[in-house]
Amino acid sequence: MMLADFPLFPEQASTAARTVDTLYLFLVALTGTVSILIWIVIFYFAIKYRRRPDNELAQEQEPPKALELTWTIVPTIIFLGIFVWGAWAFFHVQRVPDDAIEVYATGRQWMWKFQHASGQREINTLHVPVNRPVKITFASEDIIHSLWFPAFRVKADVLPSRYRTMWFQATKTGRFHIFCAEYCGTLHSGMTGWVEVMEPTAYQRWLAGGSEGSMASQGEQLFQKYACNTCHTNDATGRGPVLAGLYGKTIQLADNRNVVADDNYIRESILNPQAKIAKGFTPIMPTFQGQVSEEDLMRLLAYVKSLGQPQTSSLAVESPRSLQTSAGAPTTTGAAASTSTAAPATNTNP
Numbered sequence: 001m002m003l004a005d006f007p008l009f010p011e012q013a014s015t016a017a018r019t020v021d022t023l024y025l026f027l028v029a030l031t032g033t034v035s036i037l038i039w040i041v042i043f044y045f046a047i048k049y050r051r052r053p054d055n056e057l058a059q060e061q062e063p064p065k066a067l068e069l070t071w072t073i074v075p076t077i078i079f080l081g082i083f084v085w086g087a088w089a090f091f092h093v094q095r096v097p098d099d100a101i102e103v104y105a106t107g108r109q110w111m112w113k114f115q116h117a118s119g120q121r122e123i124n125t126l127h128v129p130v131n132r133p134v135k136i137t138f139a140s141e142d143i144i145h146s147l148w149f150p151a152f153r154v155k156a157d158v159l160p161s162r163y164r165t166m167w168f169q170a171t172k173t174g175r176f177h178i179f180c181a182e183y184c185g186t187l188h189s190g191m192t193g194w195v196e197v198m199e200p201t202a203y204q205r206w207l208a209g210g211s212e213g214s215m216a217s218q219g220e221q222l223f224q225k226y227a228c229n230t231c232h233t234n235d236a237t238g239r240g241p242v243l244a245g246l247y248g249k250t251i252q253l254a255d256n257r258n259v260v261a262d263d264n265y266i267r268e269s270i271l272n273p274q275a276k277i278a279k280g281f282t283p284i285m286p287t288f289q290g291q292v293s294e295e296d297l298m299r300l301l302a303y304v305k306s307l308g309q310p311q312t313s314s315l316a317v318e319s320p321r322s323l324q325t326s327a328g329a330p331t332t333t334g335a336a337a338s339t340s341t342a343a344p345a346t347n348t349n350p
C-alpha cells in the first residue's frame, strides 16, 4: 500500500506490520493535528487579545460549562480509545500462536546466532518460511542488545539474564534486515543480518540440508556430557527430580511456593539451582553458571522440553495442527499454553 512507497517506512512484511503502522500513523496524525490547532489558536489569541492602551487590564472570565465539559470528555474518550487499540495491538504482537516454529537466538558483541529446533545453526542470517508464525526465544551472551526486524515491526531487548520471546509471521518472501537496536559498543552498527523468508518447499529443502541432529538430540548429548543424567534418571531412584513431563508443570518448592516450569525456570535451575529448590530434594545440584554456554543452555532446554509435558495438563489449548518442525523435533504447545493464559485469545491468524 501507500506506506510501502514512502521510503521513511520499511516494507510491511508481517501480519503485525499493518496493525502497528495504522496505530502509529493515527497517533502521528492526531497529535500533529492538535499541535497545529494549538499553534493557530496561540497566534490568533496573541493578536486578538494584544495589549492596547498601556494601562488596560484583563477581565477574568469563567469558561462556559459546556465548553469545559467538552474539552474534558472528548479527549478522555479519545485516550481510552487509544488505550484499547494499543492493548489490542500489544496482545496481537505478544501472544505467540500455538503452531509457531521455534527458533532460538543469542546476541553477543557483535553478531546474531540462530539455532533451529531441527538443529541448523546460522550467524547473522535467519531462514524462515513465509506465512507461518515463527517464535524466537533469545538471550544475550554478554550485554543488552535488541533484536529488531523492521519489516516485521517487532523488536525486543535481548537480556543476558533471562529468556524472552517474540514472534512474527512473514507475509512476503525475500530478504529483510535484522538490526541491533540497543547501542552495544564499537561495532554496534555492524551488528546486522538478514532474514530470508522462503517458500515452504524451499524452506523444507533448506531444513533438510546439513544438520548435526535436532537441538533436542544435541541437548541430550550435553545432558550426558555434563553428567546431568547421573542425578536426573528416568525413574524416581535418582538424586534429582525426574525431568520427563517437567516442562509446563507447576512445581512445588521447598518453601511451599508454586512455580510453573517454563523456559526461565529451567534456565535458572541449571545456572542457579539454589534459587528455587524443588520440594523433597536436597539442594545438591552444582551450578553450571560459566560452564554451559548460552547456546548449549538452549540445547539443554530444548532437550528438557522434548521430554514431554505433563499428561494431566488442565491447559487444554493444544493446537489441532501442532506441527512437527522436523523429524523428532519438539512441538511448541507447552510454551504457547503457558503464554495464552496470560492474554486473551485475540490472535486471529489463519
Ligand code: HEC
Residues within 6 Å of the ligand: 223, 226, 227, 228, 229, 230, 231, 232, 239, 240, 241, 243, 246, 251, 265, 266, 269, 270, 273, 274, 276, 277, 278, 281, 282, 283, 284, 285, 286, 288, 300, 304
Ligand atoms: C549432583 C546431582 C545433580 C546434577 C549433576 C544435576 N542436577 Fe539438576 N537437580 C538436582 C537436584 C537435587 C534438583 C532438585 C533441587 C533443586 O531444585 O535444586 C535438581 C533440579 C533440577 C531442575 C529443576 C527440576 C524441578 O523439578 O524443579 C532442572 C531443570 C535440572 N535440575 C536440570 C539439570 C541439568 C540440565 C543438569 C546438567 C547440566 C543437572 N540438572 C545436573 C541434582 C542434580
Ligand SMILES: [Cu+2]
Residues within 6 Å of the ligand: 107, 108, 144, 145, 146, 180, 181, 182, 183, 184, 188, 191
Ligand atoms: Cu548489539
